Amino acid sequence: MSKPSVPELLTTWKDNFTRNFSAAFTNLDAKGWIRIVMIVGTYALLRPYLMKLGAKMQEKQHAKESAESGEIHPNELRGQGKVEIPGVGDSDEEDEEEEKVGQWGRKARVRQRKFIRDALAKEEERLRDEQEAESDKELEEFLTG
Template sequence: MADQQQQLSISETLSTWKNNFQRNTTNAFADMRPKDYIRLVIIVGTYCLIRPWLMKLGAHMQAKQHKKDSEETAAEIHPNELRGGKGKIEIPGLGDSDEEEDAEETQPGQWGRTARVRQRKFIRQTLEKEEKRLRDEQEDESDKEIEEFLVG
């Protein structure tokens, strides 16, 4: 029962939207004066002439940004990451110095030194577990591939 009422209300809403769209578009063009037609043609023509240049400008800016981003990421790759060794992973609070901690008083809502150290240890342990799991999966896959060739 509720489904039927909902179906009716959806179909009624769509019907209302369709009627409003038809009425508004026909009235918009029926009440236009020659000055309004000229204005519309100028706006559409200007858009058609300027759009290709805007697209080229946007593509140029996007390519420039992509090149900048790719250069930054290429510089960050360490050879050990390519070999599957431990890579550089940013750990929160690692760059904190003791001088900064002494200068700043701990305010409510900020982490103290022990909390940051605890968080770093937790993140390191989690990353090591994940890396171990990935190594194990990779070894299992290579074992399966070898077994596949031996059996086949």
């Protein structure tokens, strides 16, 4: 007996799969359908939690590996990060005061700091866009001139 060719094997596998798949659902009784619904429902309910758990584990593993290898995050090389605002940063005196008073107004200070950081970021972006526009104008002058 000769060896079957690849197309013959693929058609045989396809026929077996379709026959077995359709027979699996046509021969199910009520108990089987309940089992399928429970399995699919449990999977649908647990999947987001399993994904979060996997992401946390992967993040821990990545942090451990990067700490061992001494890698530097690319944003640290670019000089990006938290924008420090002079006179607005947390000081030790402020922390001691807040603990004594019961942290009154802390949320307002945090909100104000965030607002100032956002405003600075928008201003830097606007200045960057202006510089790009000026360089585009200079290039256009050279090209037309």
